[in-house]
Amino acid sequence: MKEEMSYGRDYKIIPATSIGSGIGITVLPDIYCHTIQIVNISLVGNPDSQDFVLVDAGMPGSADSIIALTEERFGAGSRPKAIILTHGHFDHVGAIIELIEHWQVPVYAHELELPFLTGQQQYPAPDPTVEGGAVAKMSPFFPHEPINLGNRVEVLPADGTVPFMPDFRWIHTPGHAPGHVSFFRDLDKTLIAGDAFITVRQDSLYKVLTQEEGVNGPPRYLTTDWQAAWASVKTLQQLYPETAVTGHGLPMSGEALATGLEKLAAEFDRIAIPDYGKYVDKKLH
C-alpha cells in the first residue's frame, strides 16, 4: 500500500535566484546538470537510452520544469528509473512529491537521511547568525521541517552500489547533513558531490547571483558538523576527481578543480568554517 506523502508545514516557494537559473549544461555525454534557481539537479544516463536517473529534486515548485527538461533530453513521456538523493535539504527535495506522483519511481537516500524524509525528525534550524552575508540572513525563511515520503524512499544498498547508476558508487560524506552522500565513478573520476563542497560562495548573495566560480565549503547556514564536513572534503579530494558536479555553482574540471579542492582540503578551517555561528565549535579557532 502506498502511504500519503506530505511536505513540511513550512514548505514554500523561495524567491531566490541566480543567473544560472534555467540553464542546462551537458557536463559529459551521460551527465546533464541543470540549475533550478540556485540549486542543481543532474540527469545521469545516456540520452539515447531510457536508463537514467535524476539526482536531487530541485526547489519547491519546480516539478513542471524538471519534467519538461527530462522529456526534452530523453523524449516525450520518458521517466527516470529512480530519484537518487545526495541529502534531504529543502532545496534538494523541493519538487520530489510531484515528481514521484508523476513518474511513480522509487527514491534512494542514505539511511541516516531517512528520518528527515519520513517525517520523523527535522533538520536543525538554519543559522542566520553565521558569518557570511545575505543568503544566511534569509535562511530562517527556508523550510526545515521534515517531508514525509512514506515508503517511497528506500535506503541505498549497503555494498556501495547505486541503483540504476551502474558505474558509480556512493560515498558517505557527512557534515553538511548526517546522511549526505556523494557519487563517484572510478572509470573517468566523475564526482557528483552534492553539498559536500560547492563551487560558489553560497553565503554571498552577490556570488550566488553571478555564480562566480571557485571550490568552497558546504553552505554555511545549514552545516552543523564542521569537523565531519572537513573529513568528507578530504575523502573526496583523495579521489582526485577529474570532473565535479556540485549542488550549487557550475560544474568544474581539470586543473581548476584539482587545485581548488586541494586548497579547500588543506585550509578548510580558514576557507570554509565560519568564524562565528551557532554550529561552530569554538575549540577549532
Ligand SMILES: [Zn+2]
Ligand atoms: Zn544542503
Ligand SMILES: [Zn+2]
Ligand atoms: Zn543545497
